[in-house]
Amino acid sequence: MKNLWACGLLLTSLMSCTKNEAVKPAENPITTLLSEQAPALTLVQFRSTGFREMGVVFSSAVAGKLTQVGSKLPDAGIYVVTIWDFDSGQVLQQKTVEQEVPDKLTIVDTDVIPLTISKKYVISINNKSGLRSQGSFTQAFKKSGGNILPDTKGSITLHGSRYGSGSKTAFPTTALSQFSLLEGVPEFTFIPD
16 A cells, blocks of 8 residues: 555656646747737738749747748638748748638648757748639838838747749748838747747
8 A cells, every 4th residue: 555655646746747847838920020010010912913922031049849830811712831941942841721711810730840049941921822813912011111120029030021923832032121021921830949
């Protein structure tokens, strides 16, 4: 009986150790930025005759992992979200996101991508969905002018916006003006280690 009691005490203490570990909150930096700056921003929805690959350059101040990606475009659709290595332009991961509701963020799980501290990455979204002949996207500007980016939200620094033309996924090579936040709203979930 004494051994059973000792085993129970050991099991209880082991379980309390795992309960006391701090759970690190998930971060969605682009959504947080838009939400916090909302009163100072003008959001404009565009419909263009062409398609665009729209993205944001980011880095992390701490070790962690990217676990989800998402889409928030003005039209419902099936969009491709891509995570790129900023330096090489190499695709690290692509995920199809089915956004069923217009202008509402849809987040989906993805394979875990470990992020290296201070290394730059790009998350981008192409606004082509199916056989459409045009794509729509949102641009955000500060009402009073001034820079929106760079900005740090949680562990993530958003360095700037980029875009490229075309209906096929391609590394967005052109940097947008710092006055323009982004075209389209890709999103990701980061969890610090």
